[in-house]
Amino acid sequence: MSTKNLHDEQFEETTIRLFRKLSTRMILFHQLAAQSLGLVHTDLKSADILIEFGPMTAGELGKKTGLSTGSVTALVDRLENAGYVKRENDPNDRRRVIIVPVQESRQPIKKLFSGLSESTIALCKEYSPEELEIIFDFLKKGTDLIDAEIERIRE
């Protein structure tokens, strides 16, 4: 193996280990946060999908999250009971039921995440605007990569 390849391999290992550690922590954090709100761990992220894309039908939410019809129904029940979403008739088509996020009730979630939000912002402020541009560019492209992989797994 040439030095170049060895170097490449080490670089790849370090990179993968870094991302694995980050994603493990992110997932553990969300698991604990959801648990402390009496929700199943992925529920919060499904609620985030509704906030990001706006109200949608259960079928559309199933497509976005990759959950089965039964799982989506159970998810919406839990979120509705906890006051995070409402089922409403679509104003554009009264036969359709859409799931609408309830913004006001997100206070407990906000409180839970506010510590992490604050420390993340404090961390960002340690970097120069030029450095942050590089970091944010990387994170946006990384998010797009994951989106592409989600599509690939679903197919």
Next chain:
Amino acid sequence: MSTKNLHDEQFEETTIRLFRKLSTRMILFHQLAAQSLGLVHTDLKSADILIEFGPMTAGELGKKTGLSTGSVTALVDRLENAGYVKRENDPNDRRRVIIVPVQESRQPIKKLFSGLSESTIALCKEYSPEELEIIFDFLKKGTDLIDAEIERIRE
């Protein structure tokens, strides 16, 4: 509100939105990956904890993951059935049972994650070594922040 504060607020909103989007995608990806392996979504990350820290008792795994005793038992059962871990007697204390990750059987997981690993490495190679140093420094510090928040929620 002064221009400075407005600027700050916009910066904070953009930052939080970016991280929220990234974490939503990471969690969705892991949910789908686990589903396609017949596991519950956080199981893979619990298996990762074992690989990162080495074999440990169910009690220790519970502490690291924040899961209750019953949830850890069910988790270890699923992972053992799927061939990802083994229960073994601790060679240092035969009365203790430790959970040992089974590295060989991680092939299906690796295959599932290899697309994302490859595209992440390709993305990293678009940046100069100096830029990557900034990005990796940021990601490491970000991981530490999440670790600190996990501790805080647990308390």
